[in-house]
Amino acid sequence: MSLAAETRAAVRARPWLLQALRAGVVNYAAAAESLDVDGDTDSIATALRRFADDLEPAETAERDVVVRMRSGVGLAGVDVGTDDSGSLDLDADAEALLSVGEEAVVTADGSLTAIVVDGEVDASALTAVVGRLRAENVLVDAAGVAGDELVVVVPRSDGASALRTVEDALASVSEL
Secondary structure: OHHHHHHHHHHOOHHHHHHHHHOOOOOOOHHHHHOOOOOOOHHHHHHHHHHHHHHHOOOOEEOOOEEEEEEOOOOEOOOOOOOOOOOOOOOOOOOOOEEOEEEEEOOOOOOOOEEEEEEOOOOOOOOHHHHHHHHHOOOOOOOEEEEEEEEEEEEEHHHHHHHHHHHHHHHEEOOO
């Protein structure tokens, strides 16, 4: 494998570096030193510059979404059996907002808050939302996206600030 191919593979293994290259905010020498690629730093930095030149510049787009907050949700194990409609078997009063395997985010007097986003959402939107919440030191207990709905679950005490952060994150999602 050539030095250029090794460098590109090392960058792809670090999505944050790929995003920084697309945004044009990389110190190439420092990035070259951080990569585990055999070769001298100047050659690796040159390979990084050439790779960055080949990438599409980072663009952002505002999403058409509605963001709302649901307090009192919790995480619960659920019976993974389904009824005739294909829905999870839950208590009559509980609604599953998100489920993975045998765990679900349910609306049943829990101590958490769900931020529910309806509209133009996808994996890029989820990445932006979770990244922004992490940057704000907000613990994310659960997160997922399917169809036109995105859900993130945070501690109740962080609900209002998480709502504002999610709205702000979705105002400029990076399009890959």
